[in-house]
Structure formats: C-alpha cells, structure tokens
Amino acid sequence: MSVGDANNMGDAISAARRPIPFAMSASMLPDGGTAAVSGPGSLEVITPDLDAAIHWTEHGYPHPLAKWHHHPQVEFHLIREGSGLMMAGDGVLPFEEGHVALIGANLPHNWVSDLRPGERLEHRDVVCHVRPEVLRVLMTYFPECSGFGIALHRASYALVLSGRSAARAASCLETMGGHEGVRRLADFVELLAAFEEAPEGEWSTVVTPGYDPSGGSGSERLLNAAIGYVTDNLGGDIRLEEAAAQAAMSPSAFSRFFKRTAGVGFADFVRRLRVGRACRLLATTDMPVARIQRECGYGNASNFNRRFLAETGVTPSAYRKARQGY
Numbered sequence: 001m002s003v004g005d006a007n008n009m010g011d012a013i014s015a016a017r018r019p020i021p022f023a024m025s026a027s028m029l030p031d032g033g034t035a036a037v038s039g040p041g042s043l044e045v046i047t048p049d050l051d052a053a054i055h056w057t058e059h060g061y062p063h064p065l066a067k068w069h070h071h072p073q074v075e076f077h078l079i080r081e082g083s084g085l086m087m088a089g090d091g092v093l094p095f096e097e098g099h100v101a102l103i104g105a106n107l108p109h110n111w112v113s114d115l116r117p118g119e120r121l122e123h124r125d126v127v128c129h130v131r132p133e134v135l136r137v138l139m140t141y142f143p144e145c146s147g148f149g150i151a152l153h154r155a156s157y158a159l160v161l162s163g164r165s166a167a168r169a170a171s172c173l174e175t176m177g178g179h180e181g182v183r184r185l186a187d188f189v190e191l192l193a194a195f196e197e198a199p200e201g202e203w204s205t206v207v208t209p210g211y212d213p214s215g216g217s218g219s220e221r222l223l224n225a226a227i228g229y230v231t232d233n234l235g236g237d238i239r240l241e242e243a244a245a246q247a248a249m250s251p252s253a254f255s256r257f258f259k260r261t262a263g264v265g266f267a268d269f270v271r272r273l274r275v276g277r278a279c280r281l282l283a284t285t286d287m288p289v290a291r292i293q294r295e296c297g298y299g300n301a302s303n304f305n306r307r308f309l310a311e312t313g314v315t316p317s318a319y320r321k322a323r324q325g326y
Contacts, residue, residue: 053134054188056176061113061124068110068223073129074155075103076191077111078173082121083280084113085272088158090263091206094276100166100173102195104156105132107207108220112227114277116295117235126173128191135192151195157205165198208263219261222247226258230270234277235297238270274298275311282316283323289316 055073059065061082068087079099086093086101088109095111103109113121135152138145151159161169172191176184195203226243243266244254258266274296281292290301293316298304308316 052180052184053130054176054184055129056127056173056184057129058123058126058177060120060122061111061115062120063125066111066125068108068220068227070106070108071129072105073131074105074135074152075101075109076128076130076169076173077101077103078126078170079111080123080126082113082115082124083276084111085269085276086111086158086160086206087262087264089207089211090260091158091208092262092264092269092272093160093206094272098166098170100161100169101206102151102155102159102161104152104158107156107158109158110227112231112273114234114273114280115231116277126177128173128176128188130188145189145192147196148192151192154195154203154205157207157209157211159195160204160206161195161198161202162204163202165194165202169194219257222257223261226254226266230273233297234270234273235295238297240266271307272311275308278304278308278316279312279319282320289320292316 077100079095079097081097083094083096086095086099086109088101088103089107111125113124115121132152135148139148169191172187172194176187176191179187225246229243229246230238240251240255243258244251247254247257249257255266258264258269262269264272278292278296281287281295282289285292287295293301293304296304298307305315308314308319312319314322
C-alpha cells in the first residue's frame with residue numbers, strides 16, 4: 001500500500017467515525033449514547049466512540065432503545081434471553097434466546113418481548129453498530145474482505161442466522177464486550193465472517209424485496225404507542241377500537257395503518273405475542289395450563305387451544321411434553 005493510499009484510508013475511517021449531523025434538537029438518553037428524532041421509525045443517533053469505529057453495547061428490556069427505530073449504522077443484534085417477535089421493515093419473525101440478526105442501514109426494526117406484568121429482562125440485548133463506510137473501507141483496501149458485501153446486501157432485508165452460524169456469531173458478539181482495540185477489531189472480522197460464511201439453511205431474510213422504508217415516515221409514534229398498548233394488556237382485554245382511538249383513527253383506518261407499517265395484521269400481532277408468552281411459560285414453568293391460558297389473555301380453554309394449535313402445530317400439553325420431557 002502506498003503512502004497516498006494509507007492517507008486516503010485514514011481519511012475514510014475518520015469520516016466513517018464522524019458524528020452524524022442532524023438539524024433537530026435531540027434529548028440525550030440517560031446513558032449519554034443516543035437520542036431520538038423523527039423519521040421512518042424514530043431515528044436513533046449513535047454517538048461514535050472517540051477512539052473506535054465499532055460501537056458495542058448491551059441493555060435489558062424494557063429499555064428506551066427498544067422501540068420501532070432506524071439509524072445509519074449497520075446493526076448486529078443478539079437476544080440473550082426471552083422470546084417474542086422481531087419486526088423489521090414489513091416483516092415479522094418469532095425470536096427466542098440465541099437469536100442473531102444483521103440489520104442494514106436505515107432499516108426500521110424492533111424486538112418486542114412477551115413479558116408478564118412487572119417482568120424485566122436485565123440482560124436481553126447485545127448490540128454492535130458500525131457505519132457502512134467502515135465496511136466499505138475494509139472491502140476496498142483488504143480484498144480478503146470483499147465477500148462481506150454479500151452479507152451487507154442481505155442485511156438490507158434483515159439477515160437472521162440459525163444453527164451453528166448463529167452460535168458462532170453470538171459467541172463473537174459476547175466476546176467483543178470484554179475486548180478493546182485491535183482485539184475487538186479481530187472479533188468483529190470473525191463476526192462478519194460468520195454472516196458471510198453461513199451455509200444455505202442457516203440464514204434467512206425477513207423483509208420483502210422492494211420494501212421502501214421511507215413509506216413509514218411519521219408513523220413511529222403511532223406504531224410504538226400501539227405496541228405499548230398491546231404489551232401492557234397482553235394478559236387482559238385488547239380491543240382494536242381502543243388501539244385505534246389512541247391513534248385518533250377509525251378502526252378500519254388503524255387496521256390498514258398497522259398492517260402497512262408493521263407488516264402484520266393487528267389481530268395476528270396480538271395472537272403471536274400471546275402464543276409466544278404461552279410457549280415460554282409452558283417450557284419454563286410448572287404453571288397449570290389453565291392458568292397459562294388466563295395469563296395470556298384467553299378467556300376459555302377451547303379458544304386458547306385452537307389458537308395455540310394454529311400457531312405452533314401442536315397442543316399446549318404436547319408442546320410442554322416436548323420441551324420439558326413430561
């Protein structure tokens with residue numbers, strides 16, 4: 001590499017780490033790291049570290065950052081605990097502990113956990129942010145990294161790993177938290193390799209090709225309010241009319257809005273979260289099925305069993321037996 005190339009590379013990395021300019025005034029969150037302004041999903045402004053291009057953090061749930069939002073950085077995301085629904089663009093996907101995803105720049109996303117009243121997951125999320133310019137620098141000056149472009153292209157549709165590839169990526173993300181400097185950079189390259197080298201059958205995408213994130217502009221407040229209403233009342237009565245009233249819409253207009261913005265119908269969203277909570281309680285507790293039914297907002301057993309069977313393909317009792325062995 002010539003001196004001129006080295007200088008150009010240094011300039012490019014410096015530019016990639018430069019704070020994001022924005023015109024609106026933004027309030028800093030308690031950790032001093034991010035702020036929210038409007039956009040197609042709230043814009044999360046990630047303050048870059050002064051001496052690093054890789055921003056690593058962890059947090060629990062609920063948390064101010066856990067909402068429908070987007071940012072210019074590429075995001076690597078690990079779910080350590082809990083289950084629920086991943087929302088990205090116009091796609092929705094159930095998640096469980098060990099879920100690993102790569103989210104492209106400016107793609108709206110959120111992970112909604114199915115919590116019981118008063119429950120908190122202290123260590124749910126591990127997140128790594130990197131500006132796309134940094135990755136382009138790597139691919140430009142290190143031909144060995146050129147294959148990372150495949151993973152980046154898939155990330156624009158929300159790339160999710162499974163199997164050994166997910167375990168490999170999760171290990172890298174956890175290890176990064178204990179490293180700094182060049183050791184964290186080495187972890188990051190290994191993380192990129194886990195996404196690039198994932199074989200067929202161990203990766204999938206969530207978002208429909210052709211999805212336009214700008215189509216959701218201005219809708220983030222309404223969608224986050226609707227999600228909050230559902231999660232706050234998951235064990236009780238949830239009514240489309242009430243959610244629509246909070247958004248100052250007619251039920252029919254709200255229904256179309258939710259489907260267009262979240263990628264799933266309102267009733268389907270509620271059902272998936274309720275069944276997801278039931279799955280977690282069946283797998284991790286000895287709570288009677290009748291009580292689980294009530295905890296998940298179902299007033300009678302026949303309706304609960306029918307919904308659970310339609311969503312999972314098995315009865316609640318069969319699900320518990322498969323997960324707990326009895």
